[in-house]
Amino acid sequence: MATRTHTHERLPTPTTETPDRTWLVVVASLVAVAVAARFAHPTQAAWLRNLFIVFGSLLIEAMPFVALGALVSALIEVFVPASTFAKLATLPRAVQLPAAAMAGIAFPVCECGSVPVARRLARKGLAPAAAVTFMLAAPIVNPVVIASTFVAYRGRDSLWVMVIGRFTIGMLVAICVGWVIGARTPGELLRGASVDDEPDDHDEPRARRFFTHLTGDLIFMARFLIVGALIAATIQTFIPSSVVDHVATLPILSLLAMMALAFILSLCSESDAFVAASFTSFGPSAQLAFLVFGPMVDLKLGALYLGTYSKGFLRTVVIVVTAVTLVATLWVQVVWG
Amino acid sequence: MSLVASARWSQARIAAALALGAWGVLFWTLLVTGRTSLYLSSRTAWLVPMGAVIFTVAALGRLATARTMDDEPLDRRTAWTLGAITLPVVLILALPPATLGTYSVGKRATFGGSAIGASARDVTGPLDFVDIGAAQSFPAAMRQLETRAGEPITLEGFVSKEASAPDEILLTRYIVTCCVADATIAQVRIVGLQPADYADDEWLQVTGNVYPVGREVLVAADSGTVQQIPVPDQPYLMP
Numbered sequence: 001m002a003t004r005t006h007t008h009e010r011l012p013t014p015t016t017e018t019p020d021r022t023w024l025v026v027v028a029s030l031v032a033v034a035v036a037a038r039f040a041h042p043t044q045a046a047w048l049r050n051l052f053i054v055f056g057s058l059l060i061e062a063m064p065f066v067a068l069g070a071l072v073s074a075l076i077e078v079f080v081p082a083s084t085f086a087k088l089a090t091l092p093r094a095v096q097l098p099a100a101a102m103a104g105i106a107f108p109v110c111e112c113g114s115v116p117v118a119r120r121l122a123r124k125g126l127a128p129a130a131a132v133t134f135m136l137a138a139p140i141v142n143p144v145v146i147a148s149t150f151v152a153y154r155g156r157d158s159l160w161v162m163v164i165g166r167f168t169i170g171m172l173v174a175i176c177v178g179w180v181i182g183a184r185t186p187g188e189l190l191r192g193a194s195v196d197d198e199p200d201d202h203d204e205p206r207a208r209r210f211f212t213h214l215t216g217d218l219i220f221m222a223r224f225l226i227v228g229a230l231i232a233a234t235i236q237t238f239i240p241s242s243v244v245d246h247v248a249t250l251p252i253l254s255l256l257a258m259m260a261l262a263f264i265l266s267l268c269s270e271s272d273a274f275v276a277a278s279f280t281s282f283g284p285s286a287q288l289a290f291l292v293f294g295p296m297v298d299l300k301l302g303a304l305y306l307g308t309y310s311k312g313f314l315r316t317v318v319i320v321v322t323a324v325t326l327v328a329t330l331w332v333q334v335v336w337g
Numbered sequence: 338m339s340l341v342a343s344a345r346w347s348q349a350r351i352a353a354a355l356a357l358g359a360w361g362v363l364f365w366t367l368l369v370t371g372r373t374s375l376y377l378s379s380r381t382a383w384l385v386p387m388g389a390v391i392f393t394v395a396a397l398g399r400l401a402t403a404r405t406m407d408d409e410p411l412d413r414r415t416a417w418t419l420g421a422i423t424l425p426v427v428l429i430l431a432l433p434p435a436t437l438g439t440y441s442v443g444k445r446a447t448f449g450g451s452a453i454g455a456s457a458r459d460v461t462g463p464l465d466f467v468d469i470g471a472a473q474s475f476p477a478a479m480r481q482l483e484t485r486a487g488e489p490i491t492l493e494g495f496v497s498k499e500a501s502a503p504d505e506i507l508l509t510r511y512i513v514t515c516c517v518a519d520a521t522i523a524q525v526r527i528v529g530l531q532p533a534d535y536a537d538d539e540w541l542q543v544t545g546n547v548y549p550v551g552r553e554v555l556v557a558a559d560s561g562t563v564q565q566i567p568v569p570d571q572p573y574l575m576p
Binding site for chain 1: 348350352353354356357360363364367373375376377381384385387388391392395398399401402410411412413416417418419420421422423424425427428429430431432433435436437438439440441443444445474475477514515516517518519521
């Protein structure tokens with residue numbers, strides 16, 4: 001039985017008879033980096049030490065979530081028939097999008113894990129708008145995140161504003177993005193990976209297909225996550241979080257500043273409530289903006305989106321998420337203060 | 338010739354298995370050596386064994402399915418991509434263990450875990466940095482701390498000095514909720530010591546008496562109750 005090449009893994013086809021020895025250069029480079037890291041004491045430079053620690057911690061936390069997402073994605077690919085999603089795709093959008101957002105409740109992982117799953121769902125036949133709605137809502141509405149938000153704000157007057165507000169506005173924003181995505185097809189939405197590009201490996205044993213998709217998704221996502229984590233760590237290393245303090249009391253700027261901070265910090269949605277709670281100079285609405293915006297748009301997610309989705313997707317997400325979050329949290333600001 | 342006989346090892350798949358295996362090795366190493374606490378808090382430490390298992394399974398599975406009918410050589414682009422994916426593993430394993438220090442203090446927010454602040458009312462045992470961090474963020478927690486002014490306190494943290502107050506030292510501890518990227522700080526000002534005797538990033542155990550003043554917390558100590566300590570196994574506090 002022949003094994004077909006997976007395009008999304010970028011496994012190559014032979015183009016020359018001369019063996020490519022690039023791998024030797026790569027291995028030599030990695031060894032050189034290891035020796036330099038061990039013996040040149042780069043972490044004696046405080047900023048470099050800070051950069052490595054934050055970079056490492058972001059990856060060590062996010063990679064298992066990406067792995068879990070890839071695992072779920074591979075299971076969906078191998079064990080869930082495409083007809084299941086095709087049926088869902090026939091439902092009216094007004095039903096599909098809220099249902100997709102609510103489905104996020106059953107998926108307790110952070111934002112990095114939901115990206116490969118949404119990608120798989122869209123390729124498998126679910127309406128891309130619904131897949132994106134799920135992807136954006138899941139990191140906010142899942143029980144672990146709700147619980148962490150509750151714990152972070154327990155004992156404060158704003159507790160229920162934060163918990164209910166985050167859930168509700170998160171759902172609203174995710175549905176709005178899905179609505180704007182509209183009737184785009186997987187081929188229009190996914191970067192270089194339309195349905196037609198999927199390997200036709202259905203004749204192969206399930207175990208083989210499972211590992212092909214698991215490793216393909218992992219390698220695909222990992223490289224973008226690494227780039228995003230490196231950018232986030234670099235910015236965290238040089239820009240103090242207090243940079244936004246001076247706009248804490250300004251009505252709209254405070255919301256935008258907290259959204260910008262969430263974008264830069266690239267925190268996991270399961271921990272960001274504790275950081276948001278530490279910005280006591282900002283009101284509940286600005287903290288809500290931080291908690292809704294961050295799990296949908298941040299630096300590491302930006303890299304993942306750019307790698308996963310077609311040109312223009314990131315722009316659409318940033319514009320819609322910013323606009324809806326701003327309007328919703330502004331309303332909270334007016335009502336709550 | 339049978340199909341099985343013509344199957345050959347795919348270079349690309351073996352390389353992918355090695356890259357994923359490297360991540361598996363990283364997570365197993367963190368697990369075995371206890372270095373998880375340098376990156377994650379106790380509440381997210383479960384991610385490390387999960388990552389170890391998934392990456393190991395993925396690597397072994399890729400290896401087990403690496404025999405293909407078609408040639409799959411490792412091309413230049415794939416080789417560099419897999420190298421880039423492996424690079425963070427190499428860095429994390431090769432670099433000596435390190436913790437955030439003075440450099441990051443000015444770039445971090447003050448700890449504001451309200452849950453701890455609220456529970457400070459019930460603290461009957463020794464005060465710690467988490468109580469102090471909460472007090473610096475929440476008036477209710479600060480009022481609680483004020484009722485305990487003058488009580489003895491023992492704190493472990495690292496020295497950080499302010500350029501604006503070179504004759505004083507601050508004892509600082511990071512508080513981590515999920516991973517070090519979300520670290521916030523708790524700080525006390527130590528009075529009664531000679532700052533020149535202590536260097537930035539030096540870890541100390543300080544015993545003194547606690548005095549909340551405004552939004553600050555002072556600890557009055559003398560050199561006899563201060564001792565240098567190595568970096569603790571748990572350098573970050575995890576409420």
